[in-house]
Amino acid sequence: MAILVFVESAEGKIKATSIEAVAYAYQLGDAVTAIALGDVEKSELEGLGKYGAKKVLHAADAKLNQPVIQAYTNVLIKAMEDEAADILVLANSSLGTPVAAKVAVKTGASLASNVVSLPDKSAGFAVKKSIYTGKAFAWVELTNPKKVIAIRKNAVDIKEVSGNAAVTPYTVQLSDSDFAVKTLSTEKATGEILLPEANIVVSGGRGMKGPEHWSILEDLAKALNAATGCSKPVSDMGWRPHHEHVGQTGVKVAPQLYIAVGISGAIQHLAGVNSSKCIVVINKDPEAPFFKAADYGIVGDAFEIIPKLTEAIKAVK
Amino acid sequence: MKILVCITHVPDTTSKINFKDNNTKFDPTGVQFIIGPYDDYALARAIEIKEATPGTTVTVLNVGLADTEPTIRKALAIGADDAIRVNADPADSFFVATQIAEHAKTANYDLILMGRESIDYNSGVVHSIVGEMLGIPSVSPVMKLDIEGTKAKLAREIEGGKESLEVNLPFVAGCQEPIAEWKIPNMRGIMSARTKPLKVVEAKAVDSGYKIQKFELPPPKGAVKMIPADNVAQLVTLLKTEAKVL
Structure with a gap:
């Protein structure tokens, strides 16, 4: 064959x-x-x-x-x-x-x-x-x-x-x-790990409070050699580009590890990540539905936890 | 201009999925059906083009049994002029694409739009198959579509970015956000949809070489392990030694 x-x-x-x-x-x-x-x-x-x-x-x-x-x-x-x-x-x-x-x-x-x-x-x-x-x-x-x-x-x-x-x-x-289909131009992020191909994905939601706070997620992603993603509201509000939107109507990912920060876990978001091998959820709301779909969870303030997590990852690498 | 919009009739995105008859059939109990969200974008863009271009007609096509008619009427209420239902269970992508191509080959559409994928089977191939069958270009997923005379300028999403493309009419496009804003039918639309033509045609027999044997649900997720916020080191250890993903 x-x-x-x-x-x-x-x-x-x-x-x-x-x-x-x-x-x-x-x-x-x-x-x-x-x-x-x-x-x-x-x-x-x-x-x-x-x-x-x-x-x-x-x-x-x-x-x-x-x-x-x-x-x-x-x-x-x-x-x-x-x-x-x-x-x-x-x-x-x-x-x-x-x-x-x-x-x-x-x-x-x-x-x-x-x-x-x-x-x-x-x-x-x-x-x-x-x-x-x-x-x-x-x-x-x-x-x-x-x-x-x-x-x-x-x-x-x-x-x-x-x-x-x-x-x-x-x-x-x-x-x-x-x-017959002519390519006029291509805009493509270079030098970053692309979401559909990444083994680890770090995603942020509305809990990140604004695009100016993305750098802490990017630092974590860099330490993990991960791609960054986001929830639908985040891309709808223009905080992040559409090609980073993970979910039912965005990119579906299946990484080894998916870390969701400040994402409540609407069923449409879960649909885009439920093939991940391991899911970590960090959210200040202990009632966030995402915890039910997670393997590991931390309830707390992302702005305190994420920099500490980045340091802890760097320490073991 | 003549536009065909192909729509799917699919479970609402919040639906819990269950199967019956020994996991060989979808169980529709308690499920609400909608126009596929991607198809809804295609329809919205078609209506926008119609509004901007006098003399444009928008036909919707659905491959489905009689229970899909409320979904088709909704598309008419949103602004399509007429509809066709190909009377068959939409068994697989090749089958559905064949029905679309069969109708479109003599109807001379300038533009054939549909969603990038149906949200039930997610194959994302019907637009490509239709294009290939009709011998016209197909592009997906399209996030921007502007008609300029006999040409169109498109933006197509690719991994990590987008391409700007130019293509002559006619062509097939699989659509996604943000190509247009979803449209909600108004009362006048709903009233007029009742009398708009909806033609039912029989399906062409097809051997797709594709047979669904059975369905399966993912294994239930184990309980979440909670870690105190002041102990991120424990999380890192668990990811390394227990989950083995670092």
């Missing part, structure tokens, strides 16, 4: 979520080929061998430096064909999910996104996916011979194996219609 994995990159480096996708593919079957598009460092591509890729195709065409969904789709369709791959694995993302859908239409594959575990092959080929914004799961049988699987963060434990992957240049004829 040949598996193709689409790996995303940012600033020349393979994204952590894509490394997970390679590890997922390796645990799913044997012959794993990864494909990267645009400008990526060669050592990064070779390094995918450590997660189980035997071979890495690199479509380095400069036109692919921008993540253009239609062009990426057509490169992946061609690569699945050339590699005789039955399964395409990739990470759910603003790029990966639409590409997965389009590839599935064109190749006649069964499609599942938000997949949270390896398939159960005891009765057909069934994957578990997150539904109702993390409030439930569905086991879905993918019955077509070809399958496209978009995985959510922490769908699988990463196991390292030995060996480098062989990197092969890969060319595909691109046409103008692949670039």
Whole structure:
């Protein structure tokens, strides 16, 4: 069973979520080929061998430096064909999910996104996916011979194996219609850990009392190597940018550790975080509903607790 | 201009989710159904465009059984001109997208809008599938959409930021906040919605290669461990040795 994995990159480096996708593919079957598009460092591509890729195709065409969904789709369709791959694995993302859908239409594959575990092959080929914004799961049988699987963060434990992957240049004829959606500009936070990819997330709510108090959360996030998030009221009031809004209608996260500060825990917020492995809630209101969904809780003043917590974290690192 | 807005009929965001029949069916007991919140943004933006552009019509489409009609009427009350209900259980993304594409392929819409994802199955792929089936571009999640003649300027949210895009009409967009403010139907809208056309069509049979076997609820959360505010060191120790997340 040949598996193709689409790996995303940012600033020349393979994204952590894509490394997970390679590890997922390796645990799913044997012959794993990864494909990267645009400008990526060669050592990064070779390094995918450590997660189980035997071979890495690199479509380095400069036109692919921008993540253009239609062009990426057509490169992946061609690569699945050339590699005789039955399964395409990739990470759910603003790029990966639409590409997965389009590839599935064109190749006649069964499609599942938000997949949270390896398939159960005891009765057909069934994957578990997150539904109702993390409030439930569905086991879905993918019955077509070809399958496209978009995985959510922490769908699988990463196991390292030995060996480098062989990197092969890969060319595909691109046409103008692949670039029908023109990218005029991209605004992207650089040098910070992105929320959907972070292992630890520090989030603030209305209890932070104003955007000027975010620096204590940022210090804590820095000490933990974490991303910062916020509740919906905070992004609605413009205290923080929309891409930091965690919840039902914002970003859904599944980190190892989620620290919520001054967030009461409305059900819509919980829906965005309930896949976190461990939740810490810090709130001055002992009745805050978030405590019911937490693993650890502290009742108290965030402005006193957070700087102390940051110091305590630094002390053990 | 002709705009199609595809809406879902989904449990309210505060709903507790339960299943019945040996975990094979959603249990709607006590659940209130709403227009999907993302679809509501798409609809609101469509109505704004209609208000700003004379001669624009907005059609809403829902794939659902007869129980979704109150939700469709609400969309008409918000300002859509007419509606189509494809009479079928919206089994999966491929099935729903096929029904939308089947209707849209002969209807010549300039713009097909919907939410970035439904809040029940969260797959977030219907807009992409519809675009691919119709051979037109699709963009999601769109947080800003401005029509400029035969083109549109869009902002799409990406991890940690956004892209500004330009695309020719027609295209499909999966929408999210802050593309528009949700609209609440007024009394006149509610009255006129009763007589607006709502056409029911039968679904096209589709083999999606996708079969839901069963549903599952997450395991119940254990009790929260409270830590005194003056002992943050204890929290750090627990995160390290007990939860093993540091």
